[in-house]
Amino acid sequence: DKLDEDQIKRIKEVQRQMIVNFGKFNILNFWPRVTKILLRNRWKELFFLRKCQDDVLISLIRARKKAKEERVNKSKENKKDYEDEYVLSYVDTLLALELPEEKRKLKEEEMVSLCSEFLDAGTDTTSTALQWIMANLVKYPQTQEKLFMEIKGVVQDSEESIKEEELQKMPYLKAVILEGLRRHPPAHFVLPHAMTEDVILGKYAVPKDATINFMVAEMGWDPEVWEDPMAFKPERFLDSGGETFDITGSREIKMMPFGVGRRICPGYGLAMLHLEYFVANLIWKFEWKAVDGDDVDLSEKEEFTVVMKNPLQAHVYPRLK
Numbered sequence: 001d002k003l004d005e006d007q008i009k010r011i012k013e014v015q016r017q018m019i020v021n022f023g024k025f026n027i028l029n030f031w032p033r034v035t036k037i038l039l040r041n042r043w044k045e046l047f048f049l050r051k052c053q054d055d056v057l058i059s060l061i062r063a064r065k066k067a068k069e070e071r072v073n074k075s076k077e078n079k080k081d082y083e084d085e086y087v088l089s090y091v092d093t094l095l096a097l098e099l100p101e102e103k104r105k106l107k108e109e110e111m112v113s114l115c116s117e118f119l120d121a122g123t124d125t126t127s128t129a130l131q132w133i134m135a136n137l138v139k140y141p142q143t144q145e146k147l148f149m150e151i152k153g154v155v156q157d158s159e160e161s162i163k164e165e166e167l168q169k170m171p172y173l174k175a176v177i178l179e180g181l182r183r184h185p186p187a188h189f190v191l192p193h194a195m196t197e198d199v200i201l202g203k204y205a206v207p208k209d210a211t212i213n214f215m216v217a218e219m220g221w222d223p224e225v226w227e228d229p230m231a232f233k234p235e236r237f238l239d240s241g242g243e244t245f246d247i248t249g250s251r252e253i254k255m256m257p258f259g260v261g262r263r264i265c266p267g268y269g270l271a272m273l274h275l276e277y278f279v280a281n282l283i284w285k286f287e288w289k290a291v292d293g294d295d296v297d298l299s300e301k302e303e304f305t306v307v308m309k310n311p312l313q314a315h316v317y318p319r320l321k
């Protein structure tokens with residue numbers, strides 16, 4: 001059930017290759033009939049990588065399928081202990097899925113695409129956001145200190161790590177995370193959406209079936225909505241009269257790092273929790289300082305997400321308690 005280090009390394013390598021080449025392969029989609037001739041070698045490269053991905057992920061999907069069948073057999077034999085131990089996985093849900101219109105199960109290749117999407121969407125985004133937030137905490141030591149003082153007011157000195165329920169007592173922590181997602185949204189666009197009907201939007205007529213997207217980063221940087229938008233000021237999220245900022249945009253949309261509406265990122269709750277948990281613990285345990293004489297460079301680079309062009313380098317000092 002558990003993956004060994006070697007398997008994890010193989011998954012990481014193949015997914016990483018897909019992510020770093022995302023833009024390069026995406027172009028192939030624009031006009032496949034033409035790119036199949038003009039960019040023949042790039043197609044070959046994509047198929048090769050996809051084959052590597054199939055090799056790594058299909059064997060894991062099959063192993064899970066086998067485990068699921070064994071579980072069904074054992075539960076028929078009434079082995080209750082076995083039933084209790086079983087943790088439902090994403091692959092289990094894919095194996096159980098039946099496409100309602102086509103009345104068929106998913107093919108293995110389709111499961112590979114979905115697993116790949118889930119792995120990338122659920123890891124690269126959060127780790128990118130975490131790096132941007134930590135970079136700002138290194139660049140602005142007063143913000144880091146203010147956050148540390150908030151944590152210190154909630155957590156006992158003797159505690160090894162911060163618990164989930166303690167995170168809820170840290171409004172400044174939440175403000176730091178929101179400010180990080182506003183100023184540096186990992187995705188500068190959402191996934192492409194399509195219009196279901198003709199719509200007049202502002203000055204524009206958008207026809208049915210048109211592909212549309214949203215300028216996520218630009219929205220968060222709009223000077224008409226945000227005061228001094230390019231500055232990193234978590235305090236702006238504390239001035240809302242005690243109301244928590246609605247990240248789902250159901251009341252009003254001032255920024256949308258996770259998208260909004262029915263296609264909103266399904267992992268947004270988990271992502272917020274992960275970010276709060278990691279940032280709080282990293283600041284609780286260590287003091288983070290810029291490398292001597294080095295200002296933290298916040299230049300961007302587009303990969304699968306928009307990452308730091310020069311990854312964060314910092315000195316890390318254990319906090320003495």
Ligand code: HEM
Nearest residue numbers: 121122125126129187190191257258259263265266267271
């Ligand atoms: C800081 C972290 C994250 C950010 C900024 C983020 C952002 C987004 C955005 C902008 C979209 C597109 C929404 C749209 O098309 O309107 C999306 C989709 C998606 N996200 Fe996230 N995400 C994050 C973390 C996660 C996590 C932790 C998971 C899973 C555990 C996840 C799973 C997905 C999936 C599966 C989709 C595709 C949904 C669909 O096809 O409708 N994301 N995310």
